[in-house]
Amino acid sequence: MDKMQEFHRSPLLEDVSRIVFLGDSLTDGSLYPDYVVNTLKQLYPETDFELINAGVCGDTAADLLVRLQADVIKQGPELVIVGIGTNDCSLSRKTEEFEKDLIEIIESIRDCASKLLLLRPSPRTDKEYASLFPKYLQVIDTVAARFDIPTADVHGDFERQIKNGKKLLFEDGVHHEAAAFEVMARSVLAALGHPEVELNMEIKPEPGMLLEWESSDPITWNGKDPLPSPKLAKNWKPYKRKALFNLPASGFPRKGAWMPFALKAPEKASISFGRAHFKAAEEGKMELQIGASHPLVIWLNGQEVWRSQRRHGYHPKAERMDVEVLKGENEIIALSNYMVFASLKAIGRINNVDGYSIGRHPLKMPPHQKAEMDLRDRVNAEVLAKTAQAPCGGHLSGSFIYAHPGGYRGRNTLNYEIPEWRSLFKELKELGMDSAIMGVAAWHDYNECFYPSEIFKNLRTRNVIEPMLAAAADEHMQIYLGGLVHSESSLGADTGDLGMAKACAEQELACYRELVQRYRGAFHGYYLASETGFWSWGNPEFLKRCYHSFFQRVSNGVKEITPELQIIGSPYTVRCPGREAEALDTLTAVHAGCPFTALAPQDSIGTTMNELDFLSRGLEIWKTVCGNIGAEFWVNCEAFNCMDYSGPFSVIVPAEFKRFAIQLDTAHKLGAKKLITWESIHFMNPAGSGAAKSLRSDYLKNRK
Known part of the structure; x- marks a missing residue:
C-alpha cells in the first residue's frame, strides 16, 4: 500500500469533501489552501475534495460577517477553516468587537452543520502593531476554548521557523513570502490529524483558465475619475507571464493570472486593459469565473458583464456568473490595476456534494423569485409579530x-x-x-x-x-x-x-x-x-x-x-x-x-x-x-x-x-x-x- 494511503481519517475530516478557507489576504493571496487540499487528495484518493478559497484582501471579522452567507454558507461546506484577526489589529478594532464578530461567525457556520478549524494567525513584525497582536490571539484562543473548536497554531510554527533563521514574512512584516505557504499548510494539516506528511505543492492553472492574454499600454488613472472605456486601449501586445518567486503574490502567475504591473509598476498611478480570446462549441450560457483586484470591469464580446462594487477575492473563483457566449470566437476584455484570473466553464446540470449528485441552480436568482421570497418574508414577519x-x-x-x-x-x-x-x-x-x-x-x-x-x-x-x-x-x-x-x-x-x-x-x-x-x-x-x-x-x-x-x-x-x-x-x-x-x-x-x-x-x-x-x-x-x-x-x-x-x-x-x-x-x-x-x-x-x-x-x- 502507498505510504500516503496508510493514514486513518481524523474526526475533523470525516464525511468532508468541500472545504472553505475563509479569511483575509493571508488566505486570498496564498497557495497554502492549494497545498492542503492537494495533499488531502493524495491521502484520501477516494474522496473528491473541493477547495473554495473565500479570502478577501483587507477583511476584518466584521467584513467576514457581511459576506458569510454568500461566500460560505451558500457553498454548503463540510469544513470551514477560518483565519482572521490580522486586519482587526491593523485597524485597532476593539477586542470586544472582534470577539463578538468571531462568535457570530462561529455560530452561523455551526448552524449549517459545518465543522470548524480556527487559525492562530502568523506573527507580525511591523513595529506599530506587533505589540498589540497578542490581544487578538488571546481572543481567538478564548473563543476556541469556549466553543471547543480545534485550532491550527500557525503563529507558533512561524515563530519557531523565524527563530531558526527562515525568512517567511515580506518586508511589510505582515504578508507572506512563498516559503510561508508551506509552513501554513503544515500547520493546518497537523491540526487535521496529519503532522508528518509529504506536501503536494504542485500548482497549475485550472481547466478553462484563459492563459493567452494581450495587454494595452497603461492609462493614467487617479482612482477617482470614471473608469476608462476599452475604446481607449492602445498598442495591444502579448503578455508574458513571469515568475514572482518570493513576493506575496508569487502564486498568481503559477495559477494563470494576467498581471500587467506585477514586477514594475508605472511611475504614475495607472490602469490597464487585458484581452483574451476563446472558442465556444455552441451558442448559449457558460459559467464565467473571475478573481481580480478592485476595481475590475469585464466586457464579453463588447458588452459589460461585470463591474466590481467592492473588494473581492484575488483567487480564480472569487466571482461566478452565467454569461451568454457566441458559437466560435469570443473576446473578453478586462480592466484592472493589478491582476485578473478569468476562466470559462461549461454549465453542468449537476453538482457533487458529500459523494452524491444534486441539481445545479442558476448562479443568480431570477428577479421574480427574489420578489416572491421578499413577499413571503414580509408577510410571515407580520403574522408572527x-x-x-x-x-x-x-x-x-x-x-x-x-x-x-x-x-x-x-x-x-x-x-x-x-x-x-x-x-x-x-x-x-x-x-x-x-x-x-x-x-x-x-x-x-x-x-x-x-x-x-x-x-x-x-x-x-x-x-x-x-x-x-x-x-x-x-x-x-x-x-x-x-x-x-x-x-x-x-x-x-x-x-x-x-x-x-x-x-x-x-x-x-x-x-x-x-x-x-x-x-x-x-x-x-x-x-x-x-x-x-x-x-x-x-x-x-x-x-x-x-x-x-x-x-x-x-x-x-x-x-x-x-x-x-x-x-x-x-x-x-x-x-x-x-x-x-x-x-x-x-x-x-x-x-x-x-x-x-x-x-x-x-x-x-x-x-x-x-x-x-x-x-x-x-x-x-x-x-x-x-x-x-x-x-x-x-x-x-x-x-x-x-x-x-x-x-x-x-x-x-x-x-x-x-x-x-x-x-x-x-x-x-x-x-x-x-x-x-x-x-x-x-x-x-x-x-x-x-x-x-x-x-x-x-x-x-x-x-x-
Whole structure:
C-alpha cells in the first residue's frame, strides 16, 4: 500500500469533501489552501475534495460577517477553516468587537452543520502593531476554548521557523513570502490529524483558465475619475507571464493570472486593459469565473458583464456568473490595476456534494423569485409579530426521508446500514411519528438508483432501501416507497404531448412492479413522487392534461398491482388570492379518477410559493379537492425556510418554531387526518445544526 494511503481519517475530516478557507489576504493571496487540499487528495484518493478559497484582501471579522452567507454558507461546506484577526489589529478594532464578530461567525457556520478549524494567525513584525497582536490571539484562543473548536497554531510554527533563521514574512512584516505557504499548510494539516506528511505543492492553472492574454499600454488613472472605456486601449501586445518567486503574490502567475504591473509598476498611478480570446462549441450560457483586484470591469464580446462594487477575492473563483457566449470566437476584455484570473466553464446540470449528485441552480436568482421570497418574508414577519405565543394544536406523525436530498445539502443516508437506520427511526418515534416516506427509489436526473435494480442497471446503484426496510420492521415503522421523479417537461407539459406522459407512466409502473417483486409485504404504501399544483406559469391546459394522464395511469396501475396498499401524493400549495375557484376546478380535474388514498399537500410556507396569510385558504382548496376525489386530507407542513435559490444549490435552513407551530395548528384546525413534514431527519436532527436542535427541542416541549 502507498505510504500516503496508510493514514486513518481524523474526526475533523470525516464525511468532508468541500472545504472553505475563509479569511483575509493571508488566505486570498496564498497557495497554502492549494497545498492542503492537494495533499488531502493524495491521502484520501477516494474522496473528491473541493477547495473554495473565500479570502478577501483587507477583511476584518466584521467584513467576514457581511459576506458569510454568500461566500460560505451558500457553498454548503463540510469544513470551514477560518483565519482572521490580522486586519482587526491593523485597524485597532476593539477586542470586544472582534470577539463578538468571531462568535457570530462561529455560530452561523455551526448552524449549517459545518465543522470548524480556527487559525492562530502568523506573527507580525511591523513595529506599530506587533505589540498589540497578542490581544487578538488571546481572543481567538478564548473563543476556541469556549466553543471547543480545534485550532491550527500557525503563529507558533512561524515563530519557531523565524527563530531558526527562515525568512517567511515580506518586508511589510505582515504578508507572506512563498516559503510561508508551506509552513501554513503544515500547520493546518497537523491540526487535521496529519503532522508528518509529504506536501503536494504542485500548482497549475485550472481547466478553462484563459492563459493567452494581450495587454494595452497603461492609462493614467487617479482612482477617482470614471473608469476608462476599452475604446481607449492602445498598442495591444502579448503578455508574458513571469515568475514572482518570493513576493506575496508569487502564486498568481503559477495559477494563470494576467498581471500587467506585477514586477514594475508605472511611475504614475495607472490602469490597464487585458484581452483574451476563446472558442465556444455552441451558442448559449457558460459559467464565467473571475478573481481580480478592485476595481475590475469585464466586457464579453463588447458588452459589460461585470463591474466590481467592492473588494473581492484575488483567487480564480472569487466571482461566478452565467454569461451568454457566441458559437466560435469570443473576446473578453478586462480592466484592472493589478491582476485578473478569468476562466470559462461549461454549465453542468449537476453538482457533487458529500459523494452524491444534486441539481445545479442558476448562479443568480431570477428577479421574480427574489420578489416572491421578499413577499413571503414580509408577510410571515407580520403574522408572527401578531402572534403572542406559539399555538399547540397539531402534531406530526410522519416524515419524508431521502437517500439524499435533490436540491440542497441535507442528511446523507446513502451508506446507512441497519443500525444507523434503526437509530434514525428512533429519532422519528421520539417526535411521535409512526411512518416515513422514502421520497425516491431512483433518480434519472442524478444517475442514481437506491436499490438493486434490473431495469435501471445503467444508473449508479446504492443499496439504501433494503437496510432501511429491515430497520423499519425492527422499529415498527410504516413505510411508503416513492418511485421515480418526472419533471413537467419530461411529462410533456411544455408541449401538451400526451405520449410523453404515457411513456413516463409506463416507466413509473415498471419501477413499481420491481419494487413490489422485491419488497412486497415490507412497505405500507406507495408515494407518487411527481408533484403538481395550481400553476402561475406555462400553458395551464397542457399542464392539466399531461399531469392528469400521468396520475391516472400510474395510480390506477398501482392499485391494480397492489390493491391492498395505500397511494399518497404530496402536491404543492400556491398563493392565488382571487383565483381560489379556478384553482379548485383545475386541481380537481388533475386528480379526478385517480384512486389516491390521501393527498398531503405541501403548505409551501418554506418555499416562495405561499405565506402564512394565505395558508388557511390554500389548504382549504386542497381539503375540498380531497373531498371531491374521495381521498383523505393530510398536510405536509414544511419545517424549513429557503433562504437562497441561486447557485450552486439552495440554502435551506430549519424553520423558526413559532412559524412551524402556526402551520401545524392551521392544518389541525382544518381537520387534517395526518400531519407530516419534509426531512425532519435533517431539519429536526438532534445532532445537527443549532437551528435544527432548537426546532426539535421547542417542538417536543410544545407537544407535551
